[in-house]
Amino acid sequence: MNLLNDIPELEGRNYGKWYQKLEIALAMANIDFAINTPQPQEPEKPVRAQNETDVAFAVRQKKYDADKTLYDKEMAPWADSNRKCLLIIKGSISEFIRMAITACPTATEYLQKIKSQFTGSSKAYASTLVEQLITKKYTGGGIRDHILEMSLMANKLVTMDMPLPEPFLVQLVFKSIPKEFATFHVNYNTFLENWDIEKLIAMCAQEEGRLENANGGGEPVFQVQHQKKKNPQKNYQNYKRPFPPSKNQHESGPSRPPPCKKDWSDFPVDKDQCLKCKKRGHYKRQYPEFLMELLKNGDKYEPDPTKRRKKN
Known part of the structure; x- marks a missing residue:
């Protein structure tokens, strides 16, 4: 029940988060049978032909009874799961969205209609994710968290039917990390095998530790890189003009000589x-x-x- 309460209300822009929370809640409640399994098909009742013998009709009738028994056995849990899923889905969406969707007999069809309404917004969100994934740069906080964040963005694209190849994602990660990993990237390109995200995280974390020890031990690579940069504002404040202007000097004119006292000894x-x-x-x-x-x-x-x- 706590997981069901954690499902956010579908309002318009949170379709991805809503669907993810809905899947987790239904799976943990063990009622997602109707979503993961197609609806059982009821067997067709046999009709006796004109020239059919009693034995042949009895065989077909017996097979029908067995199929009907199996259908009833499979349909009971599926119907119960479908009813509960519909109640949870309808209860987790806003009223104006629920009124815009026509009635559906199954939860799978209801989810498809909801998805069709948010196709445009999902495409816009997907384009934003792709742009962030391509232009993302490492800004500190640990190389492991940085790669996990990019992997999460790629997993969101998978839910929108836009999966990225894992070798391509690995190259995007190498593009986003600092220049201190350039030699490490060159060594990776010489390998014949392609790494997955798990191995990339382990190797990059190991390389980060080696760089920290080489830089003095303990300081992250990103902070060490910024300590080497000069502060232009500090240099500007320490700059001294060789000849300070006098008080009587104008902005664009020459400096005036200081006033002198009159010498009355030369007066006639x-x-x-x-x-x-x-x-x-x-x-x-x-x-x-x-x-x-x-x-x-x-x-x-x-x-x-x-x-x-x-x-x-």
Whole structure:
């Protein structure tokens, strides 16, 4: 009963998983006799011909009675198995799928009609499995689990009437494993015999252990392969520019020299000498004639007394 409860409800995209769980449940419950065995054929009742003798008719009647007894003996368990299988199949599918299927007297015919409805989706799922199987690469976790996963994908294709030859599957496995197994692959091609999946798993696991010991003992091949790669981001962070830009440098222009302090020793006049009249004691901004010239030209000059220079 636990296995029967584990059967997922058929909704539309889980046909493969549903059929697999259904087969396991029916087999473990020992009620799959009607699915694996064709329906017994009832013998035809003899009809006496006009010129047939009593002895000949009695022989045929006796044979019919024996066949009828055997038929009744075989039909009783088959009918019981067929009735139970139909109940379980109908109870494990959704209502809208069950309403779309016409009534069938046998469980085998009912399963065939269900399969015909999911032929299109099965083909799409099969194409996805084939693409994943061809493009699959080893990403760590152990070579044994990797091969078992590919073998499971191939077994799913078998249930969809798309079996793959075992030598072809072996070559796909060799294509998906890391380059460290290249020598191992070459040695396999020199052999005359073809390996099955069980022997391939054993030999690849042995080769994986040898490579781990050669790489230092204990580290998987995939991780050792990635430790040898350089980190471009780390190198980029450690890169230093030979000449750091100055604060006043533009994005595309040349760098400007740093500002320098004025040297008053080379100035032509003293600090307290007027630049207009060349006399000491006042500045140019305080000279009346200079201020009159500014007014004539329309300029307005307002001296700032806070910025006057101190007299020596």
